[in-house]
Amino acid sequence: MFASAALSNSTSMSEEGSASSETRAHDFNSLISFLTPTSPSQHLQQSQAKGKKKRSQPGNPDPDAEVVALSPKTLIATNRFVCEICNKGFQRDQNLQLHRRGHNLPWKLRQRSSKEGVRKRVYVCPEPSCVHHHPSRALGDLTGIKKHFSRKHGEKKWKCDKCSKRYAVHSDWKAHVKTCGTREYRCDCGTLFSRKDSFVTHKAFCDALAEESAKLLTTSSSSTTTTITTNPLILDHPFFPFSSLDPTIFTNPNPNPNLNYNPHPPPLLRPYAFHLATTEAAAAAAPPHLSATSLLQRASAVGPIITGAASCHVGCADFDAGGLATWHAGDRLTRDFLGVVAGEEAPGGVRDLLPLTCLDLVTAPHYCAQVGDHTCTNPVSETWGNC
Amino acid sequence: MASKKFCKQQSGRRNMQSSPPYHLRASTSSLSSLDDMCSAKEWALSALQECARAISDNDSAKMHHLLWMLNEFGSPYGDVEERLASHFLQALFSKATDLGDSRHNMLVSLAHKNHSFDTMKRVILKFQEVSPWTTFGHVSSNGAILETLEGEPKIHIVDISNTYCTQWPTFLEALASRDGEVPHVRLTVVAMEIMEGSTVKEMSRRMKRFARLMRVPFEFNVVSVALELCELKEEEIEIREDEAVAVNCVGTLRRVSIGERSSFIRLLRRLRPRIVTIAEEEADFTNTRGDFVRCFEECLRFYALLFEMLEESFETTSNERLVLERECSRSILGVIACDKGGGGECERREKGSQWSARLEECFSPTKFSDDVEDDVRALSRRCRAGWSVVAAEGRASGLYLAWKGEPVVWASAWKPQNEVSEVSESYRNLM
Numbered sequence: 001m002f003a004s005a006a007l008s009n010s011t012s013m014s015e016e017g018s019a020s021s022e023t024r025a026h027d028f029n030s031l032i033s034f035l036t037p038t039s040p041s042q043h044l045q046q047s048q049a050k051g052k053k054k055r056s057q058p059g060n061p062d063p064d065a066e067v068v069a070l071s072p073k074t075l076i077a078t079n080r081f082v083c084e085i086c087n088k089g090f091q092r093d094q095n096l097q098l099h100r101r102g103h104n105l106p107w108k109l110r111q112r113s114s115k116e117g118v119r120k121r122v123y124v125c126p127e128p129s130c131v132h133h134h135p136s137r138a139l140g141d142l143t144g145i146k147k148h149f150s151r152k153h154g155e156k157k158w159k160c161d162k163c164s165k166r167y168a169v170h171s172d173w174k175a176h177v178k179t180c181g182t183r184e185y186r187c188d189c190g191t192l193f194s195r196k197d198s199f200v201t202h203k204a205f206c207d208a209l210a211e212e213s214a215k216l217l218t219t220s221s222s223s224t225t226t227t228i229t230t231n232p233l234i235l236d237h238p239f240f241p242f243s244s245l246d247p248t249i250f251t252n253p254n255p256n257p258n259l260n261y262n263p264h265p266p267p268l269l270r271p272y273a274f275h276l277a278t279t280e281a282a283a284a285a286a287p288p289h290l291s292a293t294s295l296l297q298r299a300s301a302v303g304p305i306i307t308g309a310a311s312c313h314v315g316c317a318d319f320d321a322g323g324l325a326t327w328h329a330g331d332r333l334t335r336d337f338l339g340v341v342a343g344e345e346a347p348g349g350v351r352d353l354l355p356l357t358c359l360d361l362v363t364a365p366h367y368c369a370q371v372g373d374h375t376c377t378n379p380v381s382e383t384w385g386n387c
Numbered sequence: 388m389a390s391k392k393f394c395k396q397q398s399g400r401r402n403m404q405s406s407p408p409y410h411l412r413a414s415t416s417s418l419s420s421l422d423d424m425c426s427a428k429e430w431a432l433s434a435l436q437e438c439a440r441a442i443s444d445n446d447s448a449k450m451h452h453l454l455w456m457l458n459e460f461g462s463p464y465g466d467v468e469e470r471l472a473s474h475f476l477q478a479l480f481s482k483a484t485d486l487g488d489s490r491h492n493m494l495v496s497l498a499h500k501n502h503s504f505d506t507m508k509r510v511i512l513k514f515q516e517v518s519p520w521t522t523f524g525h526v527s528s529n530g531a532i533l534e535t536l537e538g539e540p541k542i543h544i545v546d547i548s549n550t551y552c553t554q555w556p557t558f559l560e561a562l563a564s565r566d567g568e569v570p571h572v573r574l575t576v577v578a579m580e581i582m583e584g585s586t587v588k589e590m591s592r593r594m595k596r597f598a599r600l601m602r603v604p605f606e607f608n609v610v611s612v613a614l615e616l617c618e619l620k621e622e623e624i625e626i627r628e629d630e631a632v633a634v635n636c637v638g639t640l641r642r643v644s645i646g647e648r649s650s651f652i653r654l655l656r657r658l659r660p661r662i663v664t665i666a667e668e669e670a671d672f673t674n675t676r677g678d679f680v681r682c683f684e685e686c687l688r689f690y691a692l693l694f695e696m697l698e699e700s701f702e703t704t705s706n707e708r709l710v711l712e713r714e715c716s717r718s719i720l721g722v723i724a725c726d727k728g729g730g731g732e733c734e735r736r737e738k739g740s741q742w743s744a745r746l747e748e749c750f751s752p753t754k755f756s757d758d759v760e761d762d763v764r765a766l767s768r769r770c771r772a773g774w775s776v777v778a779a780e781g782r783a784s785g786l787y788l789a790w791k792g793e794p795v796v797w798a799s800a801w802k803p804q805n806e807v808s809e810v811s812e813s814y815r816n817l818m
Contacts, residue, residue, distance in 0.1 A: 202512060
């Protein structure tokens, strides 16, 4: 059985060129150690036998499939399709076939060697420490394993110009460059940012985090503007004998003394904003393995809902169910986000939010009707229930 | 008034490309040809310089005439030249009447009163949004610190900066996002008493809260220093044995009295940092201290760049810009009209090459990595056009942020001298 596996490998991999031939010898030996007893795969078979054939999750391969282990060199090679006549390399098989036509081959050689009885192949990652190294977590697609290997274990050669984020796979880089700078981050206070660094810095200093939400309900910036605008009066007037008698010097020429870089949300919106702050708090308190970036991103992902809810009072079709679906984070993690150590009850903390959340239920009935659909099975709904 | 008509005509954007740099343009005009000047900008700058010369030469009549004309022309709410004229007029007037020190003190206490945390926070955040002036130093320093201290389980950052801790959120976020264990971070902020107590409390609260959000174990300490930074004592900064120290100085080296600068650098060395990151504005008000006219010209050159940058970065009716310009005004007064024995309040800046010469006594320069350089270049591209990053050459090391080709901010990183031998010594002891 092993011998035939090695043979079928060699015939179907001929188009990949001579580079892989030495790897096949290695692979033959390693294949022996790879092919494990069938008990885990039996289990897989049973679960997959139930319904129609659907796409399996990555890294849960078809147990009947043949396991192939390619070398790192093969995985990162581009132009793996090589013309046997002139040895020119191509990235895609179709391109190679097009090229072969140009060689005017006699009819027999034109046909590619038929692929009889070739079983589905799955691929394992050559990196021993990788989770996809084991055959039971092999990936089903050659392109997939190549990209995985580059992403996880490869050198990050492609770099974004704007944010200098690095990528190993060219298509990943291309996809990022398309969206980089176009992505918007929204803070709890309503301000929109196109740059992550401004967003991060703002968020650290913003007064509108969930635990500070009491401040949202009070007026914000008007008091501080007056201190700036009265400065010139103190500064210029008593000192200069040369001061012109022109009184216009002493008036503030700025037509708009209202220094609001936060858009003032309409009163109806404020309870939303707060309510969504708690939503965002729960959403952001994701499972522990989630990165800091995603903590911030979740904050922004829920952001657009604020305007959505405000602008369409009926229907709310653009309600982001996906965002709310992340609510299944437990209560402990919510508190963690709010700054309470897991297991302890802080003096402020979740309790203080409850009276205000009740306020939301009263003032935003149609909104809560939407929310009710999503939260009936949620542990977080207990917070609501306590009102 | 003829001069007023001038400024009305010169509204709107001028094509900066065709004009020669300020320091060349203004120096050659004379008093008699003032009325022939074809642009208000040239007039204003040359009038200011002429006035400085008149003060230096003790030419009372000329000085009075120019002060009067500048007063008519200048306005803190006008275009760049009008603003420059207004603020430099204040400085020249104070110099002429020997009232510099008292006026400076008055401005300091005024700032103290009016600059609440909320105000300064809003001003600096807005400034950072529209211009890379301060974030250039932040990005380069954070990059260097992150790279140097990678793998360290405990980090202690001694922050002596004038940017109200706005550097640290992105630092903490980067720490939390990168692969590997998140280190324990201690941040010791050296606060000068010009920063009032409530400001420090607010900074502390925000940083701690944000670190919690980022899930970075965090400690925040403050060391207060009275007026002069050189009063800082290293015992006040508690350095623990098991931590890796980074010293970060953004915009504050200039607040050390000129005579104490070498001593201050030695103090930094005694903190045993693994890396020292510096960001300073590129101007020389130190070596020019003895020559009033030269110092004035350098001051005018630098602040003309700064004011022009502010005009092009902010919206016309920006209050934040006004606050920043008032800060500049006080600085200008400090340089032109005060000396206070070279005291730190005058904020006598030095150029990168000069700081480098001082730092080389205790430290060796370390080049920013390619990644950090890419990051600052990307930063300079994100803002409105006009910014670029230039590598330092010659005596200075590090990078410059340049506005329209002129270097304005200098950033560099330094490691203690003889560091390699120290490390290998301790390894040998372990074996």
